[in-house]
Amino acid sequence: MAATAPDAGRVLDRLFDRIPAGTAADARLLDQRWTTIRFANSYIHQPHVERERSLTLRVGLDGRFGWATTTATDPAALDALVREATSMARVAPPEKKFPGFRRSDGPVRPVVFSRATAELRPEAAAEFVRRVIASADRASPGARVSGVLNVGDRRLRVRNTAGLDRADRRSLAQSSVLVERPERDPPVSGWTETADWDVRRMSPEALGREAAERVAPAAPRPVPPGEYRVLLGGSAVAEMMGILGYLGFSAQSFEEGWSCLRSKVGRRIGDARVHVVDDARDPASLPQALDWEGSRKRATPLIEHGIARGPVTDLVSAGRLGRGPTTGHALPGDVGPQPEHQVMAAGDASAEELIRETRRGILVTRFWYVRVVHPGHSTITGMTRDGTYLIERGEVVGPARNLRFTQSILETVAHVRLLGRERRRYSDERGSGAVTCPALVADRFHFTSATLF
Amino acid sequence: MEDLLRLGLRAALASGIVYADVRVYAPERSEHLSVRNGKAGALAHAVRSGVGVRVRTDRSWGFATTSDLAPRSVREAAALARRVARAAARSARGPLAVTSETGPSDGEYRSDVRTDPFDVPRERKMALLIEAERRLHVDPAVKSGIASFNAWSEEKWFASSEGASYRSRICHVGAGLSATAIRGTEVQRRSGPTSFGGDFHQAGWEFIEGLRLTETAERIGRESVGLLDAPTAPTGPTTVVLDSDQLALQVHESVGHAVELDRILAMEAGYAGTSWVGEKDLGQLTYGSPAMEVVADATEPGGLGSFGWDDEGVPARRVPIVHEGRLVGALSSRETARREGWERSGGAMRASSYDRTPLIRMTNVDLQPGELSFDELLEGVDEGIFLSTNRSWSIDDRRLNFQFGTEVGRRIVRGELGALLRNPIYSGMTPEFWRSLDAVGNRSTWHLWGVPNCGKGQPGQVARVGHGAPAGRFRAVQVRGG
Known part of the structure; x- marks a missing residue:
């Protein structure tokens, strides 16, 4: 399979033919194919197949930039695209420190790609889900099984007026499974999730069985809010680190001065075992070769053996921050560059050792509805969900009702005691915000209230 | 076409x-x-x-x-x-x-x-x-x-x-x-x-x-x-007057999502969650105090949730949700309404674009105005806090335990607004909170807000929905400074 659609070059040729000589511009053509199979109440209720092409143009006029996007690529649509982006650029405030569009510094090859994943037929995706449901039902007969499988690919080609012309392709499979026993009072549930660039490396039987085996045999009991040692499962760690990516390492947070790390870069914020690199080329992540500007994705340390680093940048923010070349983190939209491929180093603790070392505390499978309370202090709040357990004397003694936490992420980073040896990939449904991380044990985690289930 | x-x-x-x-x-x-x-x-x-x-x-x-x-x-x-x-x-x-x-x-x-x-x-x-x-x-x-x-x-x-x-x-x-x-x-x-x-x-x-x-x-x-x-907001239970914009968000999170029939029927269990409201609660449950009156109105002029027909072709409707504090309706689709044995859908199936399947979404879910002016709401408060403009919001997956922060608080002392307070946070459980509603502001305090960022579904959909809300007064709410 070619890195881009067969006609991608011709579409971009026709677009760049319309851009007046001397005008700076870059454009990206994105072709996406996705199949999403949602299931609930142990059957498929929302199957979805999606095909989309979009073309996004940025025009620069004397350092003023305007953006326009279209899903049509006929001559009239291309004319309108140039007209709209140019009109936007004319009214934009100037970007005085823009370093200019980059020339190509050599070809970039996709790191990994799975044709079997990109071309998985909808029938095969539905069969994958049927096997998940059957596996969960075997492990917990009569349980209510819900979740999703997302599978597909995206092909990106970026060209600019400085001569860069690059292509990348990504494949993705992502799934989550929830198994519930709603007949219990309060109900109990088990959860699992994973992501991979190759669907053949994901076992539907293992996913269904893992979620079902995490369903506690007893009803959850109330646990008083307070300060606890926590064992955070990988899903919870990934959610927390994803938010730290925005609060601490995004270019915008440094430009505008509200990064929780702005006075801590170069200083120790955690144990030397805490080591996080944003590395889109690491096969342990969900690899991606190019950013939205066609720049090569560069490995960027975020927490280097306990020392704060960052931020990540694109062309505009690198210019504004005076930080030299872009780190290759340009994204669509106006949130600015953020880490999208965090890879956290594993520790050496087994799952049993993590529980044993927690001694007395709370095991959290995943967080839910996490929001920022105070950006400067990296304080967030949210709920635990789908598997909260009490650990006493180094053993899981039973399920606990879900708890609300209000907690500084940086304080949790500072209080990490132990990291698991197993890592897993987590991402959203289209491969954004990927975090590869282990479970971990941390001290002084604040639960501020409890719910009824 | x-x-x-x-x-x-x-x-x-x-x-x-x-x-x-x-x-x-x-x-x-x-x-x-x-x-x-x-x-x-x-x-x-x-x-x-x-x-x-x-x-x-x-x-x-x-x-x-x-x-x-x-x-x-x-x-x-x-x-x-x-x-x-x-x-x-x-x-x-x-x-x-x-x-x-x-x-x-x-x-x-x-x-x-x-x-x-x-x-x-x-x-x-x-x-x-x-x-x-x-x-x-x-x-x-x-x-x-x-x-x-x-x-x-x-x-x-x-x-x-x-x-x-x-x-x-x-x-x-x-x-x-x-x-x-x-x-x-x-x-x-x-x-x-x-x-x-x-x-x-x-x-x-x-x-x-x-x-x-x-x-x-x-x-x-x-x-x-x-x-x-500004001093940090005090900690403890107190009387809270919520400004219209914050009460709109409270309606969105703790009423609107909780009465989506797909959540009630566990069709969103794997992602958005379910609801503390059960099927048997429809028509029975005391959701809030008698001052609580909520409608889902897709016919409301100017609302982000207004349209002619939903994405199943069902005409826009005004659906009572809570009447005098009792749950009387839900947001529904043709399929979910049929499951409940209803004759008609509530017309709440909306897709964010051509590339997303219709889901049950809020239309304009409004808390109806009451009788009191803003000053009269304050007059009933010896000591309390006025909270305005959301800063953070979080609620559990059955829409029970919530915690909201606002950008600003103001002390209320003997019916008068006082100094600014920073980092106020209030929290509670949905039914207890709504049952503590003791007065609702009149039309002069009511505003139809547009909420452009309501997320739901896989693949994700961002819906634009409306919420009309007055100011409202709640007793014995847990507040603290963040």
Whole structure:
């Protein structure tokens, strides 16, 4: 399979033919194919197949930039695209420190790609889900099984007026499974999730069985809010680190001065075992070769053996921050560059050792509805969900009702005691915000209230 | 477009397919302008077109979509919808049925727009944003100012195999300001007219002019700086008066989502969650105090949740949700209404675009106004706190345990508003909270807010919904300073 659609070059040729000589511009053509199979109440209720092409143009006029996007690529649509982006650029405030569009510094090859994943037929995706449901039902007969499988690919080609012309392709499979026993009072549930660039490396039987085996045999009991040692499962760690990516390492947070790390870069914020690199080329992540500007994705340390680093940048923010070349983190939209491929180093603790070392505390499978309370202090709040357990004397003694936490992420980073040896990939449904991380044990985690289930 | 609709329906209807509908968006436009600290945020214009084909067998749904309006691509989408529906049918647990509805025949709906926001010169829009953002910087402590404008227009054609068809043109606009003051690690934000992009309406440019952004900018900037030195909100149970914008969000999170029938029926269990409301609670449950009156009104002029027909062709309706504190209704679709044995859907199936399947979404879920003026609400408070403009929001997956932070609090002492308080947070459990509502503000305190960022579904959909809300007074609410 070619890195881009067969006609991608011709579409971009026709677009760049319309851009007046001397005008700076870059454009990206994105072709996406996705199949999403949602299931609930142990059957498929929302199957979805999606095909989309979009073309996004940025025009620069004397350092003023305007953006326009279209899903049509006929001559009239291309004319309108140039007209709209140019009109936007004319009214934009100037970007005085823009370093200019980059020339190509050599070809970039996709790191990994799975044709079997990109071309998985909808029938095969539905069969994958049927096997998940059957596996969960075997492990917990009569349980209510819900979740999703997302599978597909995206092909990106970026060209600019400085001569860069690059292509990348990504494949993705992502799934989550929830198994519930709603007949219990309060109900109990088990959860699992994973992501991979190759669907053949994901076992539907293992996913269904893992979620079902995490369903506690007893009803959850109330646990008083307070300060606890926590064992955070990988899903919870990934959610927390994803938010730290925005609060601490995004270019915008440094430009505008509200990064929780702005006075801590170069200083120790955690144990030397805490080591996080944003590395889109690491096969342990969900690899991606190019950013939205066609720049090569560069490995960027975020927490280097306990020392704060960052931020990540694109062309505009690198210019504004005076930080030299872009780190290759340009994204669509106006949130600015953020880490999208965090890879956290594993520790050496087994799952049993993590529980044993927690001694007395709370095991959290995943967080839910996490929001920022105070950006400067990296304080967030949210709920635990789908598997909260009490650990006493180094053993899981039973399920606990879900708890609300209000907690500084940086304080949790500072209080990490132990990291698991197993890592897993987590991402959203289209491969954004990927975090590869282990479970971990941390001290002084604040639960501020409890719910009824 | 009518030809494309017919082509899509013909291609979708084949052996085993008992129903099909086709939505064509041609086009859907958006414009986003923002100024951040005098520099450009994203200045972006987008035009998207595409087709979504939904089919039903007697046991399952199927949905497929394409951004290519060529007949060949539409036929392919229809074929994919059939294939995935048949594949899904193999997992079905029983027959799938929907309510009978009389859809529109050649219906037409258009937003009431005086000045098309896309016709207003961009120079004029940017001049407004640049000047308003500049005025936020009343003090060096204001480190970040943002002024933003958004507009969306959607030309949509719908047809179903039952003979329903309509065309709609809907236009949404909004704008807002935000100032962030920073001293040390203290970060304080103040926004207007409210947070997360401002206020939004189904209207034209005239709505933006009515927001008076430049006239309000300096006050917003001053309040962000004032919060740096304000005392932290006190901790403990107290009487809380919620401003209209915060009460709108409270309705959204702890009423609107909780009464979505797909959540109640566990169809969203794997992602958005379920609900503390059960099927047996409909018509029975005491949701709040007798002062609580909630409707879901898709006919409300100017609401982001207003339309002619939903994305199943069901006419816009006004559905009572809570009457005198008792739960009397829910947000529903044809399938979920049928499951409940209802004769008709509540008409709440909405898709964010052609490339997303319709889901049960909020329309305009409004808390109705009561009798008291704002001053009369305060008069009933010896000691309490007034909370305005959301800063953070979080609620559990059954919509019970919530914690909301607001940008600003003000002490209430003997019926009078006092000094600013920073970092206020209030929390509670949904039924106890709504049962503690003891007074609701009158029409003078009521405002129809536009919420442009309601997320739900996989793949994700962002819906624009409306919430009318007055100010409201709640007793014995747990408050603390963050």
